[in-house]
Each structure stands twice: as structure tokens, then as C-alpha cells.
Amino acid sequence: MPLEILDALSDFVGELSLTNWLLYFWPFFLIDFLRYTILDGTVLLHWIRWKGLGRGKVEAARERMFRERPLVSIIAPGKNEGAHLPALARSLQKQTYRRFELIVIDDGSDDATSAICRRLLEQGKIDDYIRHRVRGGKASAANTGLRRARGRYVVHLDADTELDPRALEQVILPFYLEEDVGAVGGDIRVANQSASLATRLQAIEYLKTITVARTVASQLGIMRIVSGAFGAFPRQTLERLKGWDVGPGLDGDITLKIRKLGLKIRHAPDAIAYTNVPVRFKALSRQRYRWYRSMVRFRMRKHRDLLNPVANFRTTDFISSLDNIFFNFVMNLKWWVYAIQLLAFVPRPVWPYLLVINWALYVGANVIQWGLVWAGVGTSLNRRVAALTLYVPIMPIYVGVYLRVIRSYSQLMEIFTRSSYRDPWNPWRVSRAAQRAGM
Amino acid sequence: MNPGLYAADIVPLRSEIDATEPLGAIMAPAPEGVRSAACFVLVPGEDPEDALGLLGQIRRHPDPAIYLKPVLLVRRGAEPLPEALTYGVDAIWDRDAEPARPGHDVEAELRAIGQRAGQLSPVHSGGDLDPTVRVLRFLAVRGGTFAPRQTVLHPAGWTYDRLEPLADSADGDVARLLMLLAERQLLEGEFVARTHSCSSCNCAFLNFQETCPRCTSADLLVQDWVHHFRCAYTGPMSDFEYEGRLVCPKCEHLLRHLGTDYDKPAIVYQCRECENEFHEADVVSACYQCGHSAPPDMQGERYYRRYTVTALGRNLAIYGVDETVGRVLSRSGRVLPFDSFRTLVAGEAARHERYRTEPGSALVLVNLVGLQGAYLELGERTGELLEQLLETVVSIMRTSDYIATPNNSLFAIVLTETGVDAAETAVERLEGGIAELLQGSLSDPPNVTFAIESITKDLDLDGTLDRMLGRHAA
Ligand SMILES: [Zn+2]
Ligand SMILES: [Zn+2]
Ligand SMILES: [Zn+2]
DSSP, X not given: OHHHHHHHHHHHHHTOOHHHHHHHHHIIIIIIIIIIIXXXXXXXXXXXXXXXXXXXXXXXXXXXXXXXXXXXXXXXXXXXXXXXHHHHHHHHHTOSOOOEEEEEEEESOOSTHHHHHHHHHHTTSOSEEEEESSOOOHHHHHHHHHHHOOSSEEXXXXXXXXXXXXXXXXXXXXXXXXXXXXXXXXXXXXXXXGGOHHHHHHHHHHIIIIIIHHHHHHHHTXXXXXOTTEEEEEHHHHHHTTSOOXXXXXXXXXXXXXXXXXXXXXXXXXXXXXXXXXXXXXXXXXXXXXXHHHHHIIIIIITGGGTOSSXXXXXXXXXXXXXXXXIIIIHHHHHHHHHHHHHHHSOGGGHHHHHHHXXXXXXXXXXXXXXXXXXXXXXXOOHHHHGGGGGGGGHHHIXXXXXXXXXXXXXXXXXXXXXXXXXXXXXXXXXXXXXXXXX | OXXXXXXXOSSSOOSSOOOSSOBXXXXXXXXXXXXXXXXXEEEOOSOHHHHHHHHHHHHTXXXXXXXXXXXXXXXXXXXXXXXXXXXXXXXXXXXXXXSSOOOHHHHHHHHHHHHHHHTSOOOOTTOOOXXXXXXXXXXXXXXXXXXXXXXXXXXXXXXXXXXXXXXOXXXXXXXXXXXXXXXTTSXXXXXXXXXXXXXXXXXXXXXXXXXXXXXXXXXEEXXXXXXXXXXXXXXXHHHHEETTEEBOTTTOOBOOOBTTTEEEEEEEEEEXXXXXXXXXXEEEEEETTTOOEXXXXXXXXXXXXEEEEOHHHHHHHHHOOHHHHHHHHHOOXXXXXXXXXXXHHHHHHHHHHHHXXXXXXXXXXXXXXXXXXXXXXXGGGHHHHHHHXXXXXXXXXXXXXXXXXXXTTEEEEEETTOOHHHHHHHHXXXXXXXXXXXXXXXXXXXXXXXXXXXXXXXXXXXXXXXXXXXXXXO
């Protein structure tokens, strides 16, 4: 019986003409494969070659940085994050770059955080501790931290991340490699990858969409987000912008504002921060729901002018926004068109074949992308990451079905209800003020 | 009436003191006439501080016949006298209000104090030199409750008025002596107040000031830290102040309503000396009296309680001699030295005999029979088991109960103001607690026997102990 199905499948494939391949699988060949495998692959391979050739330049920049020894202000805002702080402080003490100050902003914690912070302050593991008596949201806490910062560079860090020993050095280095860099994103990887299926899939996803995709975007000059979990900025740039705006999506927002200043955004794949990701699919769904809504809000509403050719035009900005809209809307639209195509023109018995072949194609693309991850940053990956290879065939379902559903749902909710203003991300008073301001 | 100090008999106390000469000062040893008088009468002269000095001499005299004696202050109407004097004596006779003689209650009180002082066991040659002992005896003789009084005229902020003259500056403050006595179960205290006081001079008048952590200057500008909701800008209030209104320096919007437009999540300090801006100021407390300055948690701490003398305290004060009290003071933990325990039992018996108060006190003996088995099983760790056993017993006892261990296998307990019936209930609880511990620790636990005796004049403590031990040894 299974063999008969296999025969039928091979017959079906055998009879497909080139036109049929395109007709049946255009979303894969014309869009996904082209954009995320061919384009990314080409750019990444180019980057790997460039990295090899530019080694001397990197070494010179690193030397200059260690000679100048700029003070780096690390700001860690958050509510009830006290329990994570001792580990963060420990990971900071192991840094190869040692001239930094750690500023913790307690955003109205109601647990033992303030006691923990005062102890760490006494032990000299925290340099500054400011407490907001009432929660004001992440942006206001980060702004208070920025106000306290004295360093030439400011690193924004989530308190629950742990840094690789070279992370601080690597996240500052791009400022010495190029002129006019306005922000550098660190590489976020999954700390608890072995906890569940969900964390394993996220570990692969982070390596693909952050490590590889952002390196590529950085190379193309179209980086559009510096993760709040780990990002570095010249303090002057942040002060020019008067800090962060109200979230959610404050990370993407500040990045776009920096782009608008005409500064470059860079990704540093060797500046690694490990973070704990949701272990259960339920928690993961809630997290993504929040993330995806904020994306729409900030790309489409607040920074609409990046698409407008008159005001402030810069080709890379335009492409960056286009790429984002492509990613968020064309990718969604594509499936609706494809579904209608199937329903209207393709006989029902053919559907299972298309499903299986599509899955196989996407698995193939994922395998290539997984290969790119190893080609790009393989030296920083261990055997545990290698074991994730077994889960790569599930990725098409995780990304193509699970995440796609959440993404579509959150975009609809954002567009029709503007419900993110009632998100628990911000205190209600802050959300209401932002809503009245029409932001 | 001439100013000065008189040794007088209370009855009859006429309007003119019938002592011929006022006493200039009291020498040690005191003359027999002074020792046998019922009370002292203190008449302030031109300088009331002289009278205060005389009061101190009385109270710090080592002879119990002097320092325990009641003191009557004679004053005239609204004559201004130092607080330490008016509160420091046992009674006051205002001759303008009652020219003939002090009121009956005053006389009665003075007489009662004199009488109780007379019951003290004879004192050894040196007298009571230890201020702690003096305080205990003074309290026991006066009876009742001693409460502290809040006052700005005493550097500690609180005083135990009549006790203050008993100790001089070299003896340390009275509040600390009382805390020590309470720790040893000689007094029982009820919380009144807790104070911070200078760690070097015990003065409670401290100035708390915030200082700059960088340059220690106290010249600070304190401002609210403002968070503007719509743009997430945060900064000191002065960032927003513009022509009498609050305008956001980031988004240029007007801040109208606290709570809807903005809030103040913190405060910020700016040092006028070094221009440092900080959110957490150092706090320093400086003593008004001696100038010593330190962080608040490095300063002293005093508890002020309303004290009453316990049965143990009363018995040791009245029947004990100086050394017995001293030994109780120097021990740690709940177990009494056996001679103090004996004094306590004798005192309780005498009290019962005199007042026939019901209920009296009960003696409970707990004997572990066959403790050798425990030694065989546990070896040297038997000591730990016995300590645990003692802890168990103590945890079941009230704070007003007392325990001594005449030997390893025998616990003797005094349950104060407990009849034999109530003692039986207590024994049941002891039995349960001890059995649980022994059965959990030993495969062959010793037998535990109990005896309850009412503490009366006829109780022969040593005989009872011997019988208890002998009976089970047989
Ligand atoms: Zn504002
Ligand atoms: Zn200063
Ligand atoms: Zn002092």
C-alpha cells in the first residue's frame, strides 16, 4: 500500500512539465526559495569571504578599541527581574572587554528585586540602581537608564539574558570598523533549547531569522530591528532621539529612527546573548501575538514616511521597508492566492501530491538554510546544536503553518481593533496616553 | 523647715521635721540612726541640684538599708524643681496644699516600701555593688509595674524615673540593665517603644540627613523624577519646567494631569557641592549630644518596656544574696543554677505561707529511668539527646516557669501560680512531648516518671529529690 502511494507520487512528479512545476509551486520557487535561500545564501557566502579577507582590518579595529577603552554603559530595565541579575552580573564579570558600568532600572518590581539589587550594589556587581516606585513600561525605564549612563556607548540588555564572554567586545567592535554606525544588534540565541520541542524549534528559528537573516540584512544595508534583548548604540545618538518611545515594538521603533538619521544599522553575529524562550506552545503563541502586532503598528503607521519617496528618501530605507512589507503582507497574500488557485483550478485528487511535494521542497530549502547557519557561524555552535538537525524537517510546519496562523491573526487584530494598546506590555495609563496621542 | 536631707520615721510625720540636724551627706557605713529610720525626707534649698545630688547619693549607696529606703520630697506649691528630682523620688508632699502632713496614701505607700525592704536577707559586708542587683532589689521592694516615660529632658528620650539615680554613667544606662534582667527571666517586659540612639553616647536625639554618596555633602536639591507617558521621556522635574508650566522637552506637549499625562516614579537628588545626580542618597545620622555620625543601622537600638518583677526575680531579690543573683545574671539559656532554684522554691513557699494566695506554685519533677540504655545505644551523642530533651521541655513551659537540672536524668520545674490540677495538665503535655522525642530517637527508650508537689512550707526539696531518685534506683 505505501509503495503504491510512492509509485503514484513518482508518476505524478514524472509527468510534471517545467510549466507545471511553476504553476503548482510558484510560491516556493518565485518567492520563498528566491528570497530566503538564493538571495540569503549568496549574500552570506559573500560575507563569509569578506570576513576572511578583512581579518586584518578587524584586528586593527579591535586594537584601536582596546587602546581607547571607551566606557560602555549597560542598562538593564525590567520588572521583577531580580532573580536573573546575579547570573547576568556573573556573565559580565567574564567579559573580555572590561570597561563597563551596569545600570539596573527596577520598573516598579513588587518582589525581592530591590533587596537583591541593593545587595549586588553593595558587592559592587551593579554600579547603579534606580527604582521606579510604579511601573512605567520598558521605554520609560530604559530612558531613566539612559539618563544615568555615562559611557560613550550604551548597551540595552534584557535582565534575563546571559552574555557570551566575547559579547561585549563584539557588539562594540562594529563602531570601530565603520563610520556612522548608529546601532549594532547582538545575536540572540536560545539558552534553554533542550527544554521541549517548542524550544528546539525556536532555537533553529533564531539561528535562521536572527543569526543568518540579520547578517544578510546588515550586509544589504536593510537591517530594520536591533533586538532590545541585546543591542548597542552610541549614547549621543540615543540622546539626540531623546531615548526610546512607548512600546510595544520600541526596539524596532528606535532602529528606524536611527535609520532616519542616516546612520547605519549593523548586526554582530559573534556578539552572542543567550535568552530563555517560552517552553510551551501556549506561552509562545502569546509572545508572538504581541510581537507581530507591534510590527504592523510601527512599520505601517508610525513610520509610513519611509515609503514616501519625497520625504527623507534613501534607497536602502525604501528597500528595507519594502522588504518588510513584502515579508509581512505578500507572504500572507501569496497563500490566499495559492489557496484560491487550488480551489478553483486544481482537481481535488491532486491536492495531496501538492502538499507532500511542497513540504519536501521546503524541507530542502530548510536544509540548505541550516547549512548556511553552519557555514556562517559554525565555529560558535556545539554538538547540542548539531543535534537540532533532526528537527529541521519539522520547520516547514512550524514556520509555514503555526507561526503563519498567529501572524495573520495578530495582524488582523491590530488593524481592526488596535488592541495592542490594551496589551499588558505597558501599564494601562501609559497605553491610554499613547492612544490619545494617536501613536 | 531647713533645706537638706533628714532621716525620719514616717509615723508620726509632723509639719516640722523633728530631726534636729539635716544630714549633709551619707557616709558608708551609715550611722545606725540613719539605717533604722523608715524614710528619708528631702527638702530642696536655693539650688535644687543639691537635692538631686543627695538623691543620687542615697540610691547609689551600697547598703540596702540606705538605697532601698523610700524618699519623700517636700515642695512648696509651684516651686520649680528639676524633672529628674520630682519623678525620681517615691512620693511628694506639697506643703502649700496639705500643710499639716502628707496624705494617708502617701504615708501608706512609704510604709509598705519600708516594710518590704526590711524583709531582705542580711547583706554581706560589701553591700550591693552591682547596679543590676540594686535595680532588681529596688524594683522588687517597690513592686508593681515600672513604665518608662517619654521626655526630651533625658538624652535617651525615655526614662525609668525612679530607677535612674541607681546607676551612674559608669554603670551604663538603666534601660540596658533592665533588658539584661528580663533576658534572665528576673523581669517580665511588655513592649512600649523602640528607639534609635547614638552608638557612642546612647543619646536618642539623632539628626538623619541624606548626603551625596560621592562627596558626602548634605547640601542637596531634591526633585521628583517625572515620566511623560505619551513619549516615555523621563527626567527631573526641572527638565519640564518652562514659563511656569510643565512642558515635555522631548515631545513638547504640555503636562496637565498627574496620573493621566505623567507620574513621578522616583525622586532624584542633585548635589549642590559636586553636581552629582543620584537616586539613592546615603543616609547619615548624627548625634546631637556628642556629634558622632554613622549610617542609621550602625547606631544603637533600645527597647523600652513596662517591667514587672517575676517570681524568680522577686525571690532572688528578697531571699538571695548578691552572689546568687550574680550567678543567674551570668548564666546563659533557661536552666537555673540549682542553688538559685532552691532559693526560688523557698521563696515561693514563704510567699504562699504569708499570703495564702491561691493558687500557689507547683514543683514538677521529671525523671528518666534507665538512661544507661541510651548511653549504650547512642554513646557520646546521648548529650545531644539530653539537650534536645531540655529544649523540648523548655518549649512547652511558660516564660514564667523555671527549670533546673539537679543531675543528668532529672529535671526540676517550678510552675509559678499554678495549682496541682493545672500542673497535671502541664505534665500531660510534657509527657507527650518527651515520649515523642524519645521514641523517635531510641529503640529502647527510658521510662519517664513524673512527680507533682505543691510548693508549701512543708515541702522538703532535697528529700523529695532523693525519694524520686532513690525509689527508681531501687
Ligand atoms: Zn513627552
Ligand atoms: Zn556631591
Ligand atoms: Zn552621641
